[in-house]
Amino acid sequence: QLDLSGWELSYENVDESVKVNLKGMAPKVDSSREIELVSINVATPGGRVKETVKNVTAFVTNPGELKGDITSVKEAYTKLEKDIAQNKADGIDVSKAEAKAKDALNSLNSAAGASYSNAQIYIKNANTFIKDAYSMLDMGLTQKAIKDAKEAIDKTDEWITYFKTEKNLGSDPRLAPIITKREFAAEDVTDAKDLFDEGKYTEARKKAEEAYKKADEVFQETQSLNEELEAAPKGMEFPDLPGILIYIVGIIIVVIVGFVLLRIMKKRGGKGGGKGGGGSFGSRDRPKKKSTAHQYDELF
Structure with missing residues (x-):
């Protein structure tokens, strides 16, 4: 801290100049910030600042930060x-x-x-x-x-x-x-x-x-x-008729042929009687001897 008295600053008919070199270590700071380095003030004899002439600041860093x-x-x-x-x-x-x-x-x-x-x-x-x-x-x-x-x-x-x-x-x-x-x-x-x-x-x-x-x-x-x-339950499904038509026709033909053959067989063997039942030509007791022609009439 340097003080210059009013006597030195206001000496009659004399120009005065002051040159100051300031060297030092930047203070440690918790966080990097701008700090005041130099303050030039006008002060009373008792040291009270009446006027600030100039402030010099600098940014001081915290390397750890x-x-x-x-x-x-x-x-x-x-x-x-x-x-x-x-x-x-x-x-x-x-x-x-x-x-x-x-x-x-x-x-x-x-x-x-x-x-x-x-x-x-x-x-x-x-x-x-x-x-x-x-x-x-x-x-x-x-x-x-x-x-x-x-x-x-x-x-x-x-x-x-x-x-x-x-x-x-x-x-x-x-x-x-x-x-x-x-x-x-x-x-x-x-x-x-x-x-x-x-x-x-x-x-x-x-x-x-x-x-x-x-x-x-x-x-x-x-x-x-x-x-x-x-x-879901499905209804009865019918196959395509064209695919089974030939089989249906064949079954019908077989049924018709069978029916016709059955009728013929009944007509041929249906005249048989008596206790012995009927064979192809009927089952009966041996007839009394008759003429040969007459026997054929009875059998056929």
């Missing part, structure tokens, strides 16, 4: 890498997220050897790139969620078409609620697409997941209805 920031961002980057790998394994397009992650890594590497002020900028940039990468992952997840919901609805549509065309259930009351629920799921998919186009990926994904849940539930209802139809 910077190290902590870099460590925190590195941990966030490591987690981002794992999340990208997991989403990639699930079949999600992560190319845009990978590009942002690469930018974040470059900023971290630059921060490690930069001055404090520049390192802060690199760290801030790295955080921004990581945030953007997660936004790109959200976009990919949302696209897949919308696609899954659409495919679930398409499967339901196939069964609805089957019930209408193959089972003639177009007006069946059991099919009506299935169609209604399918429409609700389709409306949610449309809303999800609109939110996606607006860049609201998280909201869009949530809506798409709701659509998938509804579509899956109504798909299960189509399976239950199909099982019910399969389990």
Whole structure:
């Protein structure tokens, strides 16, 4: 602390100049901040400041704080890498997220050897790139969620078409609620697409997941209805007549021929009588001897 008296500063007809060199160690700070280094004031003889002429400040850094920031961002980057790998394994397009992650890594590497002020900028940039990468992952997840919901609805549509065309259930009351629920799921998919186009990926994904849940539930209802139809008793089924017509005609002919032969046999052997029953020519006691011609008359 240096004091200059009013006598020295106001000596008559003499110009005075004062040159001060200040050297020292920057004080330790808990957090990096701007501190006051030099203050030039006009003071009373008792030391009370009447006027501040000039203040000189400087930004003092806390090296430990910077190290902590870099460590925190590195941990966030490591987690981002794992999340990208997991989403990639699930079949999600992560190319845009990978590009942002690469930018974040470059900023971290630059921060490690930069001055404090520049390192802060690199760290801030790295955080921004990581945030953007997660936004790109959200976009990919949302696209897949919308696609899954659409495919679930398409499967339901196939069964609805089957019930209408193959089972003639177009007006069946059991099919009506299935169609209604399918429409609700389709409306949610449309809303999800609109939110996606607006860049609201998280909201869009949530809506798409709701659509998938509804579509899956109504798909299960189509399976239950199909099982019910399969389990229902079936009426007598007749084969195609053209395929068996020849067999029917053949059976009829056999029956007619058999009937005719039976009638002929009855006519031939029906005159037999007596206790002995009838053979082909009738069974009877040996007749008394008659003329040969007369015997033939009786037998035939």
